[in-house]
Amino acid sequence: MKLITELVIANRILANEDVVDAYGHVSVRNPEAPGRFFLAHSKSPALIERGDILEFNLDAEPVRSDPRPLYLERFIHAAIFEARPDVMAVVHAHAEDVLPFSITQARLRPVIHSGAFIGAEVPVWDIAERFGDRTNLLVTNLDQGRDLARTLAEHNVALMRGHGFAAAARSLIDVVRMSVYLPRNARVQHKAMQLGELKPLSSGEIQARAAGPGYKPQSPETQRAWQYWAQRAGCADLLNSVLST
Numbered sequence: 397m398k399l400i401t402e403l404v405i406a407n408r409i410l411a412n413e414d415v416v417d418a419y420g421h422v423s424v425r426n427p428e429a430p431g432r433f434f435l436a437h438s439k440s441p442a443l444i445e446r447g448d449i450l451e452f453n454l455d456a457e458p459v460r461s462d463p464r465p466l467y468l469e470r471f472i473h474a475a476i477f478e479a480r481p482d483v484m485a486v487v488h489a490h491a492e493d494v495l496p497f498s499i500t501q502a503r504l505r506p507v508i509h510s511g512a513f514i515g516a517e518v519p520v521w522d523i524a525e526r527f528g529d530r531t532n533l534l535v536t537n538l539d540q541g542r543d544l545a546r547t548l549a550e551h552n553v554a555l556m557r558g559h560g561f562a563a564a565a566r567s568l569i570d571v572v573r574m575s576v577y578l579p580r581n582a583r584v585q586h587k588a589m590q591l592g593e594l595k596p597l598s599s600g601e602i603q604a605r606a607a608g609p610g611y612k613p614q615s616p617e618t619q620r621a622w623q624y625w626a627q628r629a630g631c632a633d634l635l636n637s638v639l640s641t
């Protein structure tokens with residue numbers, strides 16, 4: 397299946413662009429069975445190959461039992477796919493540059509044109525609000541995943557206090573692009589705040605970049621970034637195998 401190869405490429409891109417490191421993960425919904433999604437077993441994204449990808453149901457259980465260890469935080473993906481039928485792909489990562497915005501009053505906002513994809517508002521989820529101050533901050537069950545999904549609501553990204561972020565989009569390419577530009581936007585915003593008053597994008601500017609009715613994930617502009625990142629991540633062979641099918 398072409399989608400599995402694309403998910404492998406997405407893993408490698410996110411690792412190569414420093415969005416994920418040893419931890420963090422990306423998933424994609426099965427378009428032929430919307431109650432299921434694909435996600436690797438517990439392995440670092442840079443090392444993932446086609447054989448590492450498993451299929452899960454919306455309880456975050458593998459459809460076919462597998463002896464390999466699973467990501468502890470796979471519930472993030474299950475709960476977002478459950479709550480958001482429009483979402484086709486999810487990323488969870490710990491990118492450092494977004495973390496200051498999860499532990500202070502400063503709100504992360506789109507401030508550069510490529511950051512517009514994150515949307516006008518980026519809510520912050522605090523696990524302690526509902527689950528107390530003795531969790532290890534990780535989303536290790538469906539209850540916690542659903543609570544996070546409620547905070548995400550209709551937004552594209554939610555920050556997770558002192559931990560990382562969850563991003564959701566209408567395609568794998570979109571969620572990768574948004575996750576690559578999210579820490580970059582955070583970096584620019586942080587620097588700008590040290591220089592003076594911030595001028596974020598206007599709602600009209602954000603809207604102009606958002607996925608409108610005529611939006612196509614396979615547009616040449618989006619493909620251009622995907623091919624560039626894939627090449628940089630050493631995935632030229634995988635990319636060619638997808639393009640030739």
Ligand code: MN
Pocket residue numbers: 419420469488489490534559560
């Ligand atoms: Mn995590």
